[in-house]
Amino acid sequence: MNGLLDVRVAAVRQLTPLVREFTLEAEHGALPGFSAGSHVVVHMPAPGRTLRNAYSLLGDPAEAQRYRIAVRLQEDSRGGSRFMHEQVNEGDRLQLSPPANLFGLHSEARHHLLIAGGIGITPFLAQIAELERRGASFALHYACRGGLTDAYRGELAGRLGARFAAYDASAGERLDLAALLRSQPLATHVYVCGPQRLIDGVRSVAASLGWPQGRVHWEAFAAAAPGEPFVAELAASGRRLEVPADLSLLEALEQADVAVPSLCRGGVCGQCATRYSSGAVEHRDSFLAEAERAWQLMPCVSRGCAGSTLVLDL
Amino acid sequence: MSGEATGAMLSTPVYAPEVSILASGRRLLVVQDAGVEEAARLHGQLSADGQAVELIALRGEAPWAGGQRGCGSTDLLEVRLLTLLSSAPVGTRLYVCGDETFAWRIYRLARNSGLLAEEIELVKAGSQRELYCVHCATMQTIGRETETTCCHCGVQLLVREHFSRRLGAYMGVCINPDQPYAENKA
Numbered sequence: 001m002n003g004l005l006d007v008r009v010a011a012v013r014q015l016t017p018l019v020r021e022f023t024l025e026a027e028h029g030a031l032p033g034f035s036a037g038s039h040v041v042v043h044m045p046a047p048g049r050t051l052r053n054a055y056s057l058l059g060d061p062a063e064a065q066r067y068r069i070a071v072r073l074q075e076d077s078r079g080g081s082r083f084m085h086e087q088v089n090e091g092d093r094l095q096l097s098p099p100a101n102l103f104g105l106h107s108e109a110r111h112h113l114l115i116a117g118g119i120g121i122t123p124f125l126a127q128i129a130e131l132e133r134r135g136a137s138f139a140l141h142y143a144c145r146g147g148l149t150d151a152y153r154g155e156l157a158g159r160l161g162a163r164f165a166a167y168d169a170s171a172g173e174r175l176d177l178a179a180l181l182r183s184q185p186l187a188t189h190v191y192v193c194g195p196q197r198l199i200d201g202v203r204s205v206a207a208s209l210g211w212p213q214g215r216v217h218w219e220a221f222a223a224a225a226p227g228e229p230f231v232a233e234l235a236a237s238g239r240r241l242e243v244p245a246d247l248s249l250l251e252a253l254e255q256a257d258v259a260v261p262s263l264c265r266g267g268v269c270g271q272c273a274t275r276y277s278s279g280a281v282e283h284r285d286s287f288l289a290e291a292e293r294a295w296q297l298m299p300c301v302s303r304g305c306a307g308s309t310l311v312l313d314l
Numbered sequence: 315m316s317g318e319a320t321g322a323m324l325s326t327p328v329y330a331p332e333v334s335i336l337a338s339g340r341r342l343l344v345v346q347d348a349g350v351e352e353a354a355r356l357h358g359q360l361s362a363d364g365q366a367v368e369l370i371a372l373r374g375e376a377p378w379a380g381g382q383r384g385c386g387s388t389d390l391l392e393v394r395l396l397t398l399l400s401s402a403p404v405g406t407r408l409y410v411c412g413d414e415t416f417a418w419r420i421y422r423l424a425r426n427s428g429l430l431a432e433e434i435e436l437v438k439a440g441s442q443r444e445l446y447c448v449h450c451a452t453m454q455t456i457g458r459e460t461e462t463t464c465c466h467c468g469v470q471l472l473v474r475e476h477f478s479r480r481l482g483a484y485m486g487v488c489i490n491p492d493q494p495y496a497e498n499k500a
């Protein structure tokens with residue numbers, strides 16, 4: 001694939017036993033600028049295949065000479081985060097897709113309510129830099145586990161003061177979403193990033209309190225969860241691809257050099273929509289409408305059912 | 315609130331026969347004339363479940379709201395509304411009852427203070443509306459008529475069904491292209 005950025009790992013910091021931060025510099029030339037909330041897809045040369053995971057850029061967008069990302073080790077991961085934790089060291093080379101933003105700040109908002117869960121803190125680090133520069137009103141609420149998934153907590157507490165609140169689950173502290181969302185001034189927009197449970201919680205509590213959808217923004221952080229092996233057949237060529245349990249359909253297609261556009265790799269942006277003509281699909285995206293699912297799927301997260309053959313219009 | 319008409323010109327506002335009411339959240343009601351039947355009916359719908367409705371009226375008296383009287387001036391009404399909006403939480407809904415001139419003026423004020431279109435419901439009462447002359451950019455107030463003369467440049471105007479939400483006005487265009495300017499201006 002072309003259009004990829006070649007970068008060198010300039011620094012690695014272990015922030016908690018589960019979270020590692022990487023600073024990336026351009027191999028040649030300058031890195032493209034980015035807006036707050038952007039992510040890049042890191043291409044990891046694992047043995048036998050290339051893994052691709054999306055990570056938010058957490059640096060200040062005004063300082064784009066270096067990119068920073070933070071990776072949480074996922075126990076049940078398909079290998080991407082483990083690779084970043086165990087195989088990538090200072091001086092190593094990686095490739096990135098250029099930054100894309102699906103989680104930008106809303107210009108009409110008078111107040112920005114930011115809610116992070118664990119590693120979901122990362123896009124907000126770029127956003128608070130931007131909000132501080134604009135002199136905008138905001139507050140950051142961080143649900144985490146002390147010593148494990150509370151990266152940047154001390155730094156944020158010092159920097160933001162009363163605009164920051166952390167809720168350490170291991171100390172029994174809980175973020176009360178209903179209380180928080182009930183008392184926000186009109187013209188607030190809420191942004192949430194973190195585990196699906198937190199995103200679902202914010203969306204449903206907000207809806208029940210009368211928040212219009214246009215005020216609620218979220219970014220799902222999950223890389224595709226593993227599933228069962230199945231077979232994908234390409235209608236145009238009749239080629240059959242075995243998709244193993246720990247590879248997404250999109251990754252399997254990419255490995256077979258079948259080009260499918262993608263952006264979020266998390267089933268939200270709609271870029272990778274692919275038609276299929278037969279087969280049983282396990283839909284896991286949050287983009288397609290029910291009716292569209294009869295003939296389309298999002299291969300970045302969705303897959304064929306166990307043991308079945310899925311015929312794609314590719 | 316106002317959806318888009320099908321059949322009529324796309325930009326003509328359509329006012330829903332029934333407002334939608336949330337189970338929770340604050341309810342602000344702004345009426346142009348507390349004396350009209352539409353205002354009383356809307357207030358009745360909003361308070362049917364026993365929840366409080368905060369009322370601001372421009373004129374008239376509301377026997378259905380403890381005899382509350384209009385504040386008399388649009389400036390004062392707007393200041394009161396902005397004060398209420400600044401203390402209202404997300405989840406609040408704004409209901410506006412009046413003619414199109416009034417309703418869209420309040421609509422723009424509310425949008426400028428950060429409300430989304432989904433948070434505002436308009437109920438039309440009365441037939442007064444604003445007309446924008448596309449030739450000289452003057453606004454004037456009209457009723458139901460479909461033709462009129464521009465009060466500023468004197469052109470004979472056709473009132474098109476094209477409604478601009480930004481201006482809160484219908485577009486008036488020259489009826490006779492052979493006579494684009496009024497004679498006294500020629």
Ligand code: FES
Nearest residue numbers: 263265270272300
């Ligand atoms: S890449 Fe965004 S939905 Fe698949």
